Amino acid sequence: MLPDIQNREDISRLVGTFYARAFEDPIIGYIFTDVARIDLDEHLPVFTDFWETVLFRAGTYKRNALQVHFALNAKVPLEAEMFDRWLGIWTSNVDDHFSGEVADRAKLQATRIAGSMHRRVRGRSGSEFETIGRREALVESGMPTASEAPRP
Ligand code: HEM
Incomplete structure (x- = not known):
């Protein structure tokens, strides 16, 4: 019987093992290593903040993850098979x-955030109303947003 995720330390371990796998992946690995060229040591605390906020409403994540993926999508179109792969690695990990x-x-x-993120990057319209729709989509998916105050 495996333990449940209980605290930040567990999340840190979870994201560490996830990104180790994602970096090595034949379908999405190059996006981390060659396109975004991220330094994992720098990014791990950010990913940990994100998941701590999603799972425990810690409020430690104050950035805009959707914007980051919009920027990424402009360099490499993020396709359904990439989201499937991302989710497959996340779930098995x-x-x-x-x-x-x-x-x-x-x-x-x-799964919810990936679905919402995929719809948003695919349907990016450039419309002036986008910000409103984007925020609704994010709140609905459970993704932390910069303007959402953490619950006490
Ligand atoms: C096609 C699937 C995906 C790919 C290829 C991908 C790739 C990446 C890359 C390369 C970065 C670093 C970007 C940079 O700093 O320049 C990043 C950041 C991030 N990704 Fe993804 N991602 C995917 C889906 C997801 C999903 C589904 C989630 C959440 C459930 C997620 C959560 C995050 C977070 C929290 C960050 C950090 C954002 C920040 O800097 O504040 N990603 N992703």
Whole structure:
């Protein structure tokens, strides 16, 4: 029986093992290593903040993840198969390390956020109303947004 995700340390381990796999992946790995060229040591605390906010409403993530993926999508169109791959790696990585209610939520929220993110990058219109729609889509998906105050 695997333990459930309980705290920031667990999330840190989860995102660390996830990105190690994602970086090596034949379908999406190059986006991290060659396109965005991210330094994992610098980014891991950001990813950890994000998931701590999604799962525990910690309010530690104050950036705009959607904007980051819009910028990325302008360099490499983010396709359905890439989101599927991202989710496949996320889900199997959660299942390899954790099980329980929070682990289930980590998989469910990732699926919702990926779906919402994919729709937003694909349907990007440039319309002046986009900001409104974008925020609604994000709140609906459970993705943390910069303007959403953490719950006490
Ligand atoms: C096609 C699927 C995806 C790919 C290829 C991808 C790739 C990337 C890359 C390369 C970065 C770093 C960008 C940069 O700093 O320049 C990034 C950042 C990030 N990604 Fe994704 N991503 C995908 C989907 C997702 C999904 C579904 C989630 C959440 C459920 C997610 C969460 C994040 C977060 C939280 C960041 C950090 C944003 C920040 O800097 O504040 N990504 N992603």
